[in-house]
Amino acid sequence: MSGKKRATIVDVAEAAGVSMKTVSRVFNNEPHVRKALKDKVLRAAKALNYQPNVVAQGLVGRRSYLIGLVYENPSPNYVVELQHGALDRLHGERYRLVVLPVESVANVAGKMLGLLRSAALDGVVLTPPASDHRQILDELSESGFPFVRVAPTRYPDIGPSTMTDDVAAACDMTRYLIELGHRDIGLIKGDPTHSATEARLFGFSKALAEAGIAPRLDLIEQGMFTYESGIEAARRLLDRSDRPTAIFAQNDDMAGGAIMAAHELDLDVPRDVSIVGFDDSQIAKVTWPRITTVHQPVYEMARSATDMLVAMLENKPYENKLEHPYELVVRQSAAAPGSSG
Amino acid sequence: MSGKKRATIVDVAEAAGVSMKTVSRVFNNEPHVRKALKDKVLRAAKALNYQPNVVAQGLVGRRSYLIGLVYENPSPNYVVELQHGALDRLHGERYRLVVLPVESVANVAGKMLGLLRSAALDGVVLTPPASDHRQILDELSESGFPFVRVAPTRYPDIGPSTMTDDVAAACDMTRYLIELGHRDIGLIKGDPTHSATEARLFGFSKALAEAGIAPRLDLIEQGMFTYESGIEAARRLLDRSDRPTAIFAQNDDMAGGAIMAAHELDLDVPRDVSIVGFDDSQIAKVTWPRITTVHQPVYEMARSATDMLVAMLENKPYENKLEHPYELVVRQSAAAPGSSG
């Protein structure tokens, strides 16, 4: 299958007239190799088209140079952002990224460690909701399996993590709606197994409380972070006589669904109803109108989580907690009640 | 770092009172192991929480059980579909999936083999435009590196591949527009380095020729398969007095951009202009109106390509070419000229 056989460290050593240990030293950038020898080795390696065998390096070093990225997420944009953050950090390193989407985090809890071990991963980046799943965190901690958590909202003491302040972000967004003049604000919650759902609910309530607005529980609907669930939840909110003048969907996919529901009910956004989201994912730029949202630093969180993990694996120092700033992104989907922006 | 040390095959052999070769036989499902011994081994393995070390297996077998997925694609939906197709096929196997997005296929040509080798991959699934890049294909073929091509449009004799008929699909879509009554149809082409761009252009011309419609080259605009490029190309087409009554964008991201451009010019879709796309990606379901498009079997192509690759690696028989059907998906973005559907 594989044409000519690949050259090994022994081939290079023979061609260069040195021991294989010297070749090893050169390829690992160890100090104390005379320049003359080093050049000979490099020349021989080049002639033989030598590349170290990572698998052999892995066996002796008891590691695979494989990092896993665990996610359970229906949003392609979010997933791709996570992957790019992790991959960009790994660029130029020996480590490779193995993707581990799971159907349901709850279903793999208890099997996570076995899964990671059988895949021979050196460490793993956990994203929501896995990064907040107590059983998984305990399982990994107890066995000493290296992991970093992205965007956790609870158990702050378990393991290193990167995050953004979801509570503050949701609070800011709600304040923005209140400042525009909204009082009856609907909320579409996300998947209840993601703890961001709670965090964003807290931020929402906090802003209402600050403004002295009594919360209206009848304007809170459950969604699942998917587009379809956004459509359905929004229909329930909009298809009533005392409908809210604004809707805060806990992510952009659901906000997009809400906009679709409004269109279908012949309501103008933002004149008849303002709709805002959370995440700043691609969909927020492609709906009509474009969605006012919160930019979540997904790429940055994934990137710095990967950075921490690599540091852990190499026994280098690293920050244990890193918070990345969010940002309110004002587009065209929200305006003062009755105004078209 | 890693808590208790993992049990090895020797530990299990000792605990079970057999040789390590017997343990190996049990875990590889080799025949000819007496049931009594097998049970003893399994019990010992369970007690020790033993899992075979893939890295060691890899070293002796001269393989890594790692499969790569190469893509250069700006569309998250497309990428995630590809990944899921590949992952679903790999589920339950020893193989893991390593993602290899590249900034530009042209830039890695010549370095592809080195990249795959240094990552110690057993084989690779190549997607557009890498699957059509002559230099990359030659490089891999010559060295005997196992690969399968997804959606190639040229060099049909190089290596196994899975595909769909882009020419026929684009032709069908164009016929659909013609049947609706359109004669002046604009075309937004995709990235010129992707050969699907050509294939879809051929299908477009073919349908026009069949219908006896003279092609209007001034209605052909260049895009890059991105949302932004769709906006810009559509603006050029729509911002003229003799604007087309329909626009065929070569993918959904650009079609979505075209719809945005129409909105911004205060044109109603489909009454003032029909807009259709290609791919059936998420964006086609979330714009207003939803986009009439062609469903491309991305998941299926990736899945069966991965299936072929695994068969190659295990020296099992496999189909060399597999064509998956496409499907016209009629939504609300196209109608007879001047009609709103």
Add this chain to the structure above:
DNA sequence: CTGAAAGCGCTTACAG
């Protein structure tokens, strides 16, 4: 049906 030996391609200790 079962096992003892050799070796996959490297790095880790240890010597000099």
Add this chain to the structure above:
DNA sequence: CTGAAAGCGCTTACAG
């Protein structure tokens, strides 16, 4: 500054 030996955890031949 350089190298010879041992070993990482398995499987591939080969014996019996």
